[in-house]
Amino acid sequence: MSYNEELSEQNEKVAAGILGAFLFALIGGALYIALYKIDIFPPVSGMAAIVLSIVGFRLFGKKPSLKSVFVPMLITVVVIVLAIYLTLAWDAYEVYAIWYENGESERSITAGQALLYGYQFLADPGILTYYVKQFGLTVLFCIVGSVLFIIDGIKLYREQRDY
Numbered sequence: 001m002s003y004n005e006e007l008s009e010q011n012e013k014v015a016a017g018i019l020g021a022f023l024f025a026l027i028g029g030a031l032y033i034a035l036y037k038i039d040i041f042p043p044v045s046g047m048a049a050i051v052l053s054i055v056g057f058r059l060f061g062k063k064p065s066l067k068s069v070f071v072p073m074l075i076t077v078v079v080i081v082l083a084i085y086l087t088l089a090w091d092a093y094e095v096y097a098i099w100y101e102n103g104e105s106e107r108s109i110t111a112g113q114a115l116l117y118g119y120q121f122l123a124d125p126g127i128l129t130y131y132v133k134q135f136g137l138t139v140l141f142c143i144v145g146s147v148l149f150i151i152d153g154i155k156l157y158r159e160q161r162d163y
Contacts, residue, residue: 014071017061021072024056025049028076029083032138036087043134046141050076054149065160066153073146080138084131089118 028049035042053072058064093114099105109117122128 012063012065012067013061014067017057017068018071018075020056020058020060021053021075022056022079024059025053025072025076025079028052029079032080032083033086033090037090042087043137043141046076046080046138047145049079049138050142050145051149053079054146064152064156066157069146069149069153073142076142077139080135080142084135084138085118086115088121088127088131089114092118092121 028045031048032042032045035045050073053076054069057068057072057075061068089111093109093111096105096109096114100108122131
């Protein structure tokens with residue numbers, strides 16, 4: 001019980017919490033990429049990403065709060081967008097390598113070029129639909145993974161407000 005009192009008396013370190021959330025969310029983003037490359041339903045990594053992000057915020061921020069749920073959610077969405085874009089660029093790089101090998105393209109592209117210009121593949125409606133669907137499913141899994149944290153955050157907020 002004294003631990004809870006000490007914890008509630010500490011000031012929340014938001015900047016450190018944001019850093020922790022970002023670093024831990026990167027683990028979830030890496031998990032997304034790994035699952036994508038081994039062809040195992042990558043959106044499920046959204047649950048891990050949000051839980052890790054919230055844990056990172058609370059670990060570095062030193063205090064659980066409602067803010068420690070919603071800030072990591074925003075950070076996780078940004079990391080998911082980055083992870084999905086990296087998979088798009090990786091796919092573009094691999095496709096150009098195959099096209100070059102088969103003689104369908106005059107040259108291959110570098111990984112840097114794939115990162116810089118991968119977004120151009122989103123002009124194809126089929127590709128855009130696929131990646132938007134991946135993003136939507138991953139965010140859905142993030143929301144599912146954060147429900148208990150949201151409930152906990154609301155309880156903490158009510159306790160602090162009534163206290």
